[in-house]
Amino acid sequence: MADRPVVLLGVTGGIAAYKAAELLRGLQKAGMEVRVIMTRSATQFVGPIMFEALSGAPVRLDHVSELRNDSKITHVEDAQEADILVVAPATANTLAKMANGVADNLLTSMILAFGKTVVIAPAMNTNMWQHPATQQNVAVLRERGVFVVEPGAGELACGDYGSGRMAEPDSIVAEVKLRLQVQRKRDLRGLRVLITAGGTREPIDAVRFIGNRSSGKMGFALARAAFDRGAAVQLIEANVDMPAVPGVLQIETPTAGAMHAEVMKRLPETDILIMAAAVADYRVADGPAGGKIGKGRDEWAIGLEATTDILCDVSAHHQGQFLVGFAAEYGLEGLGRARSKMEHKQLDMIVFNDISRSDIGFDSDYNEVRILTRESEVLVDKAPKETIAEIILDNIAQAVRARQGETPLPA
Numbered sequence: 001m002a003d004r005p006v007v008l009l010g011v012t013g014g015i016a017a018y019k020a021a022e023l024l025r026g027l028q029k030a031g032m033e034v035r036v037i038m039t040r041s042a043t044q045f046v047g048p049i050m051f052e053a054l055s056g057a058p059v060r061l062d063h064v065s066e067l068r069n070d071s072k073i074t075h076v077e078d079a080q081e082a083d084i085l086v087v088a089p090a091t092a093n094t095l096a097k098m099a100n101g102v103a104d105n106l107l108t109s110m111i112l113a114f115g116k117t118v119v120i121a122p123a124m125n126t127n128m129w130q131h132p133a134t135q136q137n138v139a140v141l142r143e144r145g146v147f148v149v150e151p152g153a154g155e156l157a158c159g160d161y162g163s164g165r166m167a168e169p170d171s172i173v174a175e176v177k178l179r180l181q182v183q184r185k186r187d188l189r190g191l192r193v194l195i196t197a198g199g200t201r202e203p204i205d206a207v208r209f210i211g212n213r214s215s216g217k218m219g220f221a222l223a224r225a226a227f228d229r230g231a232a233v234q235l236i237e238a239n240v241d242m243p244a245v246p247g248v249l250q251i252e253t254p255t256a257g258a259m260h261a262e263v264m265k266r267l268p269e270t271d272i273l274i275m276a277a278a279v280a281d282y283r284v285a286d287g288p289a290g291g292k293i294g295k296g297r298d299e300w301a302i303g304l305e306a307t308t309d310i311l312c313d314v315s316a317h318h319q320g321q322f323l324v325g326f327a328a329e330y331g332l333e334g335l336g337r338a339r340s341k342m343e344h345k346q347l348d349m350i351v352f353n354d355i356s357r358s359d360i361g362f363d364s365d366y367n368e369v370r371i372l373t374r375e376s377e378v379l380v381d382k383a384p385k386e387t388i389a390e391i392i393l394d395n396i397a398q399a400v401r402a403r404q405g406e407t408p409l410p411a
C-alpha cells in the first residue's frame, strides 16, 4: 500500500449522490487519494466536473472509452492501483447487480475486477430498502465479505420519514479508515490459528438431531480477519451454511465428538485456538438409533450422556498455546460464570456474549461482547460481527505479543 491510500469512490444514481462530495472531502482530509467513478445515472444527479475539481483527477464515466490515456483498460488497471473501493451512495439497482455478479457498466466491472476490500453505503427510499429483494442482496454481499455501512433513519428526499437514508459521510470515512488499518496490519503473520465455528448436532436417529441456533457467523468473521492479518488459519466448522473463506482450510465436523477429535489432532500445530463454536454438552446415550424411529407412543424419553468438554481436554494437553473461549450466557449475571469458566479451564481469554438479547448473538449479523482476561475486561459495543472479530483479534494479538516477550510461542 502506498503512503497515501488510494480510494476508488463509486457514485451511483440516487439523491444522496450530492453527499458523495462531502464524503470525498472527508476521505481526503483523512489522508486518502480519491478517484471517482460515476454510473450514467449518477451523472443525472450531479455533474462529474464537481468531483473532477474536488479530486484533482479525471472522473471515470460509463459512457466513454474503457481505455485510459495510457491505453490500459480502465476497470482492470484502476482496480489494481487502488487500496479500497467505496460505493456511496449505493442504489438498490447497483446492490442487486453486485449480488448477482452483473458487470454491465464501468463501476460494476470494476467491482468484479477488484480483489480487495469493498465498502458500500446504501441509500434509498424506505420501501426499497426494506424490500426482501434488497435485504437479500445486502445479506449476500455481506456474506461475501463486503462491508456495509447501514443507512440510518430520518427524513428522506422523497419526503417520507424512515430508514434508507445514507449513513453520514463521517461514519463512512470512519469505516474506510478502519478497513485500511486492518489491511495494513499483519500482526498475526507467522502464527497458526485454529478456529471452531457453528453449532454441533447430535443425532437421535437417521433424521433427527439435538442442535442449537449458532449460525457460525462469528467464527467465520474471525477466520477471515485472522487470514487478512497474516495468520495461517484452519477453521473447524459444524453445520454452517456460509460460503467458503478464501485462503482458509475448512474442516467439517458435524458432531461434538468429531469436532473434539479434529481440535485435539490439530492442537500441536496451533499457536492460537479460538473456540467460537456452540458445542453440544450432551449426546444420545448408547448412540443414535439406526434408521428412523417411528411414531406411535405418547411419550418418549431419550437418555443423554455428557460429551467431552473440548476446552477442558485442550487445557489438560496444551503446550503454551493461547486459548480463547466463548461464553454464551443468559443475562449479564452470567459474567461471573464466564470468568470462572476462564479460570477453571485455564483459558487466556474468554469472550462473553449475552444471549438473552434478540438483537445480537445467535443468528444475528451483530454482536456485543465483553472480552475478559485475567487482568482486564473490555466492553465492545454493538457492532457488525466483522468489526467485533477485528477487536477480538486486536486483543489477542496484543496479548500474544506481550507473552512472546516472556516465553516465545511454540515454533
Ligand SMILES: Cc1cc2nc3c(=O)[nH]c(=O)nc-3n(C[C@H](O)[C@H](O)[C@H](O)COP(=O)(O)O)c2cc1C
Residues within 6 Å of the ligand: 011, 012, 013, 014, 015, 016, 039, 040, 041, 042, 090, 091, 092, 093, 094, 123, 124, 125, 128
Ligand atoms: C429522482 C430520482 C431519485 C432516485 N433516488 C434513488 C435512491 O435514492 N436510491 C436508489 O436506490 N434509487 C434511486 N432512484 C432510482 C435509480 O436512479 C435507478 O434505479 C437507476 O437505474 C440507478 O442506476 P445506477 O445504479 O446504475 O446508478 C432514483 C430515481 C429518480 C428518478
